[in-house]
Amino acid sequence: xxxxxxxxxxxxxxxxxxxxxxxxxxxxxxxxxxxxxxxxxxxxxxxxxxxxxxxxxxxxxxxxxxxxxxxxxxxxxxxxxxxxxxxxxxxxxxxxxxxxxxxxxxxxxxxxxxxxxxxxxxxxxxxxxxxxxxxxxxxxxxxxxxxxxxxxxxxxxxxxxxxxxxxxxxxxxxxxxxxxxxxxxxxxxxxxxxxxxxxxxxxxxxxxxxxxxxxxxxxxxxxxxxxxxxxxxxxxxxxxxxxxxxxxxxxxxxxxxxxxxxxxxxxxxxxxxxxxxxxxxxxxxxxxxxxxxxxxxxxxxxxxxxxxxxxxxxxxxxxxxxxxxxxxxxxxxxxxxxxxxxxxxxxxxxxxxxxxxxxxxxxxxxxxxxxxxxxxxxxxxxxxxxxxxxxxxxxxxxxxxxxxxxxxxxxxxxxxxxxx
Numbered sequence: 001x002x003x004x005x006x007x008x009x010x011x012x013x014x015x016x017x018x019x020x021x022x023x024x025x026x027x028x029x030x031x032x033x034x035x036x037x038x039x040x041x042x043x044x045x046x047x048x049x050x051x052x053x054x055x056x057x058x059x060x061x062x063x064x065x066x067x068x069x070x071x072x073x074x075x076x077x078x079x080x081x082x083x084x085x086x087x088x089x090x091x092x093x094x095x096x097x098x099x100x101x102x103x104x105x106x107x108x109x110x111x112x113x114x115x116x117x118x119x120x121x122x123x124x125x126x127x128x129x130x131x132x133x134x135x136x137x138x139x140x141x142x143x144x145x146x147x148x149x150x151x152x153x154x155x156x157x158x159x160x161x162x163x164x165x166x167x168x169x170x171x172x173x174x175x176x177x178x179x180x181x182x183x184x185x186x187x188x189x190x191x192x193x194x195x196x197x198x199x200x201x202x203x204x205x206x207x208x209x210x211x212x213x214x215x216x217x218x219x220x221x222x223x224x225x226x227x228x229x230x231x232x233x234x235x236x237x238x239x240x241x242x243x244x245x246x247x248x249x250x251x252x253x254x255x256x257x258x259x260x261x262x263x264x265x266x267x268x269x270x271x272x273x274x275x276x277x278x279x280x281x282x283x284x285x286x287x288x289x290x291x292x293x294x295x296x297x298x299x300x301x302x303x304x305x306x307x308x309x310x311x312x313x314x315x316x317x318x319x320x321x322x323x324x325x326x327x328x329x330x331x332x333x334x335x336x337x338x339x340x341x342x343x344x345x346x347x348x349x350x351x352x353x354x355x356x357x358x359x360x361x362x363x364x365x366x367x368x369x370x371x372x373x374x375x376x377x378x379x380x381x382x383x384x385x386x387x388x389x390x391x392x393x394x395x396x397x398x399x400x401x402x403x404x405x406x407x408x409x410x411x412x413x414x415x416x417x418x419x420x
Contacts, residue, residue, distance in 0.1 A: 359386075
């Protein structure tokens with residue numbers, strides 16, 4: 001098969017790495033890719049958010065299967081255009097992708113099916129939003145309604161922060177995503193991620209993970225796109241997984257089908273767990289980043305088979321075959337992230353690192369300039385390892401980190417601390 005992966009981050013490097021291991025893959029192209037992806041696949045300069053351009057590229061390159069990594073192409077309707085052109089693709093329609101593209105839409109779906117989630121309200125004017133905050137008090141959560149590249153969520157522990165967040169969103173800090181705000185009840189507990197594949201009808205669980213969102217050790221400081229993750233998440237017991245499937249995910253999928261927008265692709269449920277029960281924080285309509293890195297490390301070549309089964313509506317006959325192992329990834333970010341940071345610093349030591357089924361450094365924001373790998377983003381590398389125990393996976397991942405020569409980068413040194 002000729003396979004195209006859309007995207008250029010750590011998630012897409014992990015997807016490409018897993019797909020490349022499957023003998024069904026003859027040719028692999030990633031658009032736009034990055035310096036690490038270029039070592040295992042062809043990279044193409046292609047605007048992944050332009051449906052017509054993606055279809056034309058697929059026709060010109062005889063692409064058999066497209067895997068859409070980020071959320072923006074899904075919201076832009078790339079999956080719809082590919083299916084209309086008769087090209088198999090992994091990812092939901094733009095109508096189904098509203099589960100991530102609009103936080104208010106997801107809340108409406110949850111209310112319609114009685115799925116447990118935070119109390120919420122939506123506002124398109126700042127003063128009404130502020131009045132609601134003053135009435136509810138803090139802590140409280142303020143969100144830009146639309147896609148904000150993993151940002152746009154302010155967990156305000158005091159009223160002043162919440163009021164400032166409203167002003168920031170309506171002032172355009174997150175662009176069109178902030179045309180309206182969703183304000184939610186603050187949910188206390190422990191967060192975890194649950195991933196399933198959905199083929200329009202059947203739901204197949206494919207793994208759990210726990211992400212470290214905050215920039216500082218001990219989960220302190222501002223939120224980021226994610227500073228590390230591990231899989232499986234011990235808190236996601238079989239009983240909790242059953243509760244989430246029965247009360248949240250399956251009812252959501254049934255309601256989407258009832259509305260004429262059946263869901264097909266990976267669905268990532270972000271959960272808050274307290275007193276043995278889970279409530280939905282949000283849905284994402286793609287693999288998480290960096291959760292994808294640990295899931296692909298554990299799934300390996302079968303990831304492609306599962307994605308194909310999802311696309312071909314064969315999930316009822318499939319199961320994910322898990323080894324009894326653990327994976328952990330540590331994000332190396334540019335100093336200053338998630339605030340202002342500089343690009344272009346040289347990263348050394350990568351060529352000497354082990355790359356096998358137990359050790360992999362996935363590139364997230366890198367480029368190659370004058371023969372050297374340089375930082376080209378905020379989150380830059382994912383040092384990822386797999387082992388029989390989480391402690392051993394953690395030790396292997398940090399050994400990779402310590403072998404990388406990049407003074408302009410930093411990482412958290414406590415990824416996995418909740419489980420360990």
